[in-house]
Amino acid sequence: MSENIIEIQHLEKNFGSHKVLSDIDFSVKKGDVTTIIGVSGSGKSTLLRCINVLETPSGGKILFHGNDIDEKGFSVTDYRAKVGMVFQSFNLFSNMTVLQNCMVGQVKVLGKKKAEAEEKAKYFLEKVGMLPYINAKPKQLSGGQKQRVAIARALAMEPEVLLFDEPTSALDPQMVGEVLAVMRQLAAEGLTMIVVTHEMAFARDVSNHVVFMKDGVIWEEGTPEDIFANPKKEETKDFLSRFIN
Amino acid sequence: MAEFIEGIVKVWNGYGSSFLNGALNTLIVSLVGTIAGCIIGFGVGVVQTIPTDKKDPLWKRVILTVVNLILKGYVELFRGTPMIVQSVFIYYGVRMVFDYQMDVWPAALFIVSINTGAYMAETVRGGILSIDPGQTEGAKAIGMNHFQTMMNVIIPQAFRNIIPQIGNNFIINIKDTSVLSVISFADLFFTHKSAVGALYLYFESATITMAIYLVMTVTASALLRLLEKKMDGDDNYDLATTDTLAYTSGLLSYHPKEKTLEDFK
Ligand SMILES: Nc1ncnc2c1ncn2[C@@H]1O[C@H](COP(=O)(O)OP(=O)(O)OP(=O)(O)O)[C@@H](O)[C@H]1O
Numbered sequence A: 001m002s003e004n005i006i007e008i009q010h011l012e013k014n015f016g017s018h019k020v021l022s023d024i025d026f027s028v029k030k031g032d033v034t035t036i037i038g039v040s041g042s043g044k045s046t047l048l049r050c051i052n053v054l055e056t057p058s059g060g061k062i063l064f065h066g067n068d069i070d071e072k073g074f075s076v077t078d079y080r081a082k083v084g085m086v087f088q089s090f091n092l093f094s095n096m097t098v099l100q101n102c103m104v105g106q107v108k109v110l111g112k113k114k115a116e117a118e119e120k121a122k123y124f125l126e127k128v129g130m131l132p133y134i135n136a137k138p139k140q141l142s143g144g145q146k147q148r149v150a151i152a153r154a155l156a157m158e159p160e161v162l163l164f165d166e167p168t169s170a171l172d173p174q175m176v177g178e179v180l181a182v183m184r185q186l187a188a189e190g191l192t193m194i195v196v197t198h199e200m201a202f203a204r205d206v207s208n209h210v211v212f213m214k215d216g217v218i219w220e221e222g223t224p225e226d227i228f229a230n231p232k233k234e235e236t237k238d239f240l241s242r243f244i245n
Numbered sequence B: 001m002a003e004f005i006e007g008i009v010k011v012w013n014g015y016g017s018s019f020l021n022g023a024l025n026t027l028i029v030s031l032v033g034t035i036a037g038c039i040i041g042f043g044v045g046v047v048q049t050i051p052t053d054k055k056d057p058l059w060k061r062v063i064l065t066v067v068n069l070i071l072k073g074y075v076e077l078f079r080g081t082p083m084i085v086q087s088v089f090i091y092y093g094v095r096m097v098f099d100y101q102m103d104v105w106p107a108a109l110f111i112v113s114i115n116t117g118a119y120m121a122e123t124v125r126g127g128i129l130s131i132d133p134g135q136t137e138g139a140k141a142i143g144m145n146h147f148q149t150m151m152n153v154i155i156p157q158a159f160r161n162i163i164p165q166i167g168n169n170f171i172i173n174i175k176d177t178s179v180l181s182v183i184s185f186a187d188l189f190f191t192h193k194s195a196v197g198a199l200y201l202y203f204e205s206a207t208i209t210m211a212i213y214l215v216m217t218v219t220a221s222a223l224l225r226l227l228e229k230k231m232d233g234d235d236n237y238d239l240a241t242t243d244t245l246a247y248t249s250g251l252l253s254y255h256p257k258e259k260t261l262e263d264f265k
């Protein structure tokens, strides 16, 4: 349990001369549910996108099981297959059905047989309550349904860590619940997750590690009790007080 | 009028099967040229949209830049000159430079394909760029490389979006392959020229030729619309369940399973 799956050291990211992340340090162990909170523009998405190498960090290191992901010979595509990502805007493949969305990565990236991939896809679609919709195309689904399919698609790769970037922010309030319910269940089953969210109840009740970001740095981090019950920094209190009411 | 109809009958009796044969040749060269042109266009379009990263090794960036320059030159050259000139240039040029006499068929197919390819390259590039970048990120996030992302996610969608332009190109090819008669390719227009050469019935023969061209283009566009419809698939889907609860959105029909993720590890 003690080995870090992901370890981030002094991570930096600039867009041109605009410093978006500086000196980010944190690590994730197996089974951890880490939530990242903070105001808009504080660099939460950028951090997540750096972890998944959708953005190239400008400095610092990201270690995956102790291996530098920037090293020569480290396969970024293999790494991405093990570190899944769920986006705010779902990003389902619009040319494929729900079932195909959940199979294509298994077949093309992991090299699984179709039958095996289908079985696994169905297993995870059932988990997120979307099994009845296997023949639907993404455009025929509601936002909450799309997001649950996107989660199933990521799970079907059986990642070691799953990253969520504000998975409920694009959803109507009544659909937020159905997605959060799935995420709570995954957390309860021991899936390692890093979740950027504005859902404070989720951060407080589900995660075991909360990271508060502001202006591209980690301002304060700790257990949910540390952050929500006894925040040490004024900025953290400020931020939270805006959410509590 | 009676004289005109008589003329038509005369042309048809003498050259009917030649007209049909010419029409068939026109169709074949247009269809093969359009398909081959599409393949060239997709090849060029995909290469032109390969993303470069500052982290890529220098040799990769240099090769990509050179290849892209060559491809750009190809597109400009074949879009910027008339196909009739390209035909004589290639047909006679090959004979002069390589001392090799191309057969008419391969020459015709080559010219139409390479010309269509230049137009399609731009269309494909636009089609690829028009796909939401989120699709690419979704594919990357499950570990697909550039090639897999292109083949499985981007190209099928880009292809669907550019079918109207592909169809347009096909119809243009049906008409524009008439210039291949300069290298004596026996297409529909070539048949017309042979018929008037023998019978001197210009207007009658032209009427038949026009009619056949029109039938081919109108049929082609109708078929293409059908294909488009088919590719869009059903507007409806069947729920794969008998559980009526599933018809309501949300988690009403959703019961957490006893099995956990660990069972699958
Ligand atoms: N591709 C980019 N090019 C330039 N600047 C960028 C780019 N992506 C993000 N930024 C900038 O980086 C900063 C952090 O953005 P980021 O999206 O990480 O914030 P966030 O914390 O996720 O915000 P939100 O809660 O609104 O999603 C912002 O100032 C943003 O303008």
Ligand SMILES: [Mg+2]
Binding pocket: A044, A045, A046, A165, A166
């Ligand atoms: Mg964000």
